[in-house]
Every structure is written in C-alpha cells, then in structure tokens.
Amino acid sequence: MEVRARAPGKIILAGEHAVVHGSAAVAAAIDLYTTSSLRLLPAGEDGGAGAVELDLRDSGLTFSWPCSRVHAALGEVGGKSGAPTPCSPDELAAVSKLLEGQEIPEAKIWLSAGLSAFLFLYTSILGCRPGKAVVTSDLPIGAGLGSSAAFCVSMSGALLTAAGAVGVAGGSGAEEWELFGKDDLELVNQWAFQGEKIIHGKPSGIDNSVSTFGSMIKFKKGELTNLKSRNPVKMLITDTRVGRNTKALVAGVSERASRHPDAMASVFNAVNSISEELSSVVELPVEDEIAITSREDKLAELMEMNQVSAHTVLEKVATELESHGFRCFKAEVGGHGLQVCRA
Ligand SMILES: Nc1ncnc2c1ncn2[C@@H]1O[C@H](COP(=O)(O)OP(=O)(O)OP(=O)(O)O)[C@@H](O)[C@H]1O
Ligand SMILES: C[C@@](O)(CCO)CC(=O)[O-]
Numbered sequence: 233m234e235v236r237a238r239a240p241g242k243i244i245l246a247g248e249h250a251v252v253h254g255s256a257a258v259a260a261a262i263d264l265y266t267t268s269s270l271r272l273l274p275a276g277e278d279g280g281a282g283a284v285e286l287d288l289r290d291s292g293l294t295f296s297w298p299c300s301r302v303h304a305a306l307g308e309v310g311g312k313s314g315a316p317t318p319c320s321p322d323e324l325a326a327v328s329k330l331l332e333g334q335e336i337p338e339a340k341i342w343l344s345a346g347l348s349a350f351l352f353l354y355t356s357i358l359g360c361r362p363g364k365a366v367v368t369s370d371l372p373i374g375a376g377l378g379s380s381a382a383f384c385v386s387m388s389g390a391l392l393t394a395a396g397a398v399g400v401a402g403g404s405g406a407e408e409w410e411l412f413g414k415d416d417l418e419l420v421n422q423w424a425f426q427g428e429k430i431i432h433g434k435p436s437g438i439d440n441s442v443s444t445f446g447s448m449i450k451f452k453k454g455e456l457t458n459l460k461s462r463n464p465v466k467m468l469i470t471d472t473r474v475g476r477n478t479k480a481l482v483a484g485v486s487e488r489a490s491r492h493p494d495a496m497a498s499v500f501n502a503v504n505s506i507s508e509e510l511s512s513v514v515e516l517p518v519e520d521e522i523a524i525t526s527r528e529d530k531l532a533e534l535m536e537m538n539q540v541s542a543h544t545v546l547e548k549v550a551t552e553l554e555s556h557g558f559r560c561f562k563a564e565v566g567g568h569g570l571q572v573c574r575a
C-alpha cells in the first residue's frame with residue numbers, strides 16, 4: 233500500500249525570529265504543498281535486508297541506504313510511534329555518518345540537513361524496514377515559506393500512517409485527501425518538530441504547527457491559538473530567488489540578543505505587541521468593502537512596522553516584479569494543514 237501525505241507551507245505575518253525568543257507571532261498556511269509518498273517494500277530479492285530509499289523528485293536526486301548499513305549505524309531503532317524522543321547528539325552523528333558516500337552535489341549540499349531529518353524520522357518510526365519515500369513540493373526551498381516544516385510534517389504524517397500510529401480508520405477507499413483527527417495531528421506535529429530541530433537548530437515550532445494544523449494561528453511559547461477570520465485574507469508572495477538558510481539567521485539573532493540583551497528585549501516586546509494587535513485585527517468582523525479595506529490597511533501598517541512593506545494592488549505589483557525576473561505566488565492563506573491519501 234502507498235501512503236501519501238501532504239503538508240502546506242506558511243507565511244509569517246508578524247513575529248518571525250522574535251517568536252524564538254518568546255514573542256507572539258502570527259502565521260498562516262498557504263496553498264502550496266510538499267507531498268511525501270511512502271511505500272513499504274518487501275525484503276531484498278536476494279534474501280538481503282533491502283534498502284531505505286528517498287527520491288527527491290524536484291531535484292532529480294535519489295538516495296539509498298541498505299538496511300544492513302542503517303542497522304549497523306543505528307542499532308536497534310524504530311517502533312517509536314508514540315511521542316518522540318529528541319534526536320540525541322550521538323544519534324545525529326550516526327545519522328550524519330550515513331550521509332557519507334551519498335552523492336550530494338556541492339551546489340545542493342544544504343539538502344544534507346533534510347536527509348538527516350528524513351533518516352531520523354524514518355528509522356525512529358519504522359526502524360530498519362525497507363521502504364521508498366518520494367517527495368515533491370510546490371515550495372521554493374530556503375525562501376521563508378516553511379519548506380523544511382512542510383517536508384517534516386508530510387514525512388512524519390506518511391511514516392506514522394504507515395506505522396499504523398495515526399490515520400483515518402480504514403480510509404475512504406477513494407483517492408482523496410482526508411484530514412487527520414486532533415490527537416493524530418498533535419502526534420505528527422511533535423515528530424515534525426524533532427525533524428525541524430535537525431534542520432533549524434532552535435526552532436520555535438511555529439512552522440511545523442501551522443503546517444500541521446493549517447488555518448491562521450497566533451503562536452507564543454509553544455501555545456497555539458486558532459485565529460478565526462470570516463473573510464479570506466489574500467497575500468502576494470514574492471520569491472526574490474535569493475536563497476538563505478534559516479538556521480544561520482536564527483543563530484544570528486540569538487547572538488545579537490546576547491550582545492545587546494536590553495535593546496533586543498525591547499525589540500522582542502515591540503514585536504510581541506504588533507503580533508497581538510495583528511491577531512485581533514484578523515479576527516475583526518468585516519461586513520462590507522469599507523471595513524475590508526480598513527482591515528487591510530491596518531494589517532499592512534502592522535506588517536510594515538514588523539518589517540515588511542505590504543501592497544494591496546496585487547496584480548500591478550506582481551506584473552512589475554515578474555518583469556524583473558522574480559517569481560510571485562498568489563496564495564490563499566489560512567487553509568488546510570496536513571492531509572493524507574491512501575491509494
Ligand atoms: N522538498 C524537500 N526535500 C528535501 N529537503 C528539503 C525539502 N524542503 C526543505 N528541505 C530541507 O530544508 C532546508 C530548508 O530549510 P530552511 O528552514 O532553511 O528554509 P525554509 O524552511 O524554506 O524557510 P523558513 O524556515 O524560513 O520558512 C533545505 O536545505 C533542506 O535541507
Ligand atoms: C525565523 C523563524 O521565526 C521562522 C522560520 O520560518 C524561526 C522559528 O520560529 O523557528
């Protein structure tokens with residue numbers, strides 16, 4: 233049987249980075265997804281133990297680890313389909329050793345973090361059982377749209393479903409996306425957070441939470457509040473195609489906070505207030521065009537204060553940006569979280 237799980241990317245409207253230091257932040261799922269398909273395989277035809285395989289379809293790269301090698305590196309692992317235990321430094325070192333000998337092009341060396349997260353999640357949940365995972369994604373990687381979280385959430389969803397730890401009982405039989413129950417989502421989210429830690433270093437958990445649960449959320453110190461907005465909020469997302477590494481950026485902010493503790497505490501406090509205010513603006517009931525425009529203006533101002541300059545003339549701005557070679561996504565925000573499909 234093949235299990236497919238898809239998880240959305242996200243945008244953060246306010247509170248990015250400050251959320252790692254305890255400020256509130258507001259994030260929304262976007263309708264761009266990463267899909268992980270998983271098929272458990274029989275043991276090798278030659279009587280061998282088979283292999284764990286990963287096919288990263290978008291980058292045209294495939295990876296394979298003989299189960300015997302995985303077992304030799306990690307020992308007895310797997311079967312942990314309850315709450316996760318974090319990846320210990322020894323485990324991470326063993327996982328990193330498994331990357332040796334894999335042909336990762338220098339230009340895509342950043343994939344190593346994703347491969348480590350995959351190996352940790354796969355082996356912790358399924359042990360050294362042979363299987364093949366295929367990943368495809370609509371999301372640009374390293375562009376701030378939560379590709380790492382969508383990768384970890386969709387992969388955790390597929391692995392835990394294959395392990396029988398979560399899932400819609402029996403499935404509908406039809407090939408359509410179904411939503412998980414709340415407890416299952418909680419479990420997937422906990423596992424995905426462990427994967428995010430391998431990729432991000434010190435994540436707040438906002439990205440994996442919004443990717444798992446969907447919708448628009450306020451997130452503060454690990455606590456999630458669903459924001460209820462009766463009117464859809466539309467955003468224009470622009471990929472500057474200038475890649476960056478979130479782990480390095482997060483570490484940079486922490487270093488700055490330790491160099492300037494008082495000043496940065498005030499910055500984090502200000503960002504917290506912006507996120508709190510933005511959350512209430514999102515939930516304001518808006519009945520007519522004037523109220524919608526006024527809400528958009530308030531959101532724009534708060535986002536600008538947070539960091540970003542927001543524009544409402546979407547088509548005009550998109551055309552202008554695209555004429556300069558940028559890529560724009562017009563995304564619906566606040567949609568579904570993790571979904572699963574069993575063929
Ligand atoms: N589809 C994918 N396949 C394999 N690895 C992936 C995939 N998507 C993300 N990753 C892993 O996640 C890393 C990118 O994570 P990073 O947190 O730096 O960027 P992001 O998640 O796109 O942005 P942000 O966290 O700021 O929203 C990649 O370097 C890779 O290791
Ligand atoms: C930059 C950051 O705030 C969001 C990354 O999308 C880091 C985090 O919260 O883990």
Ligand SMILES: [Mg+2]
Pocket residue numbers: 378379380381432439478
């Ligand atoms: Mg990320």
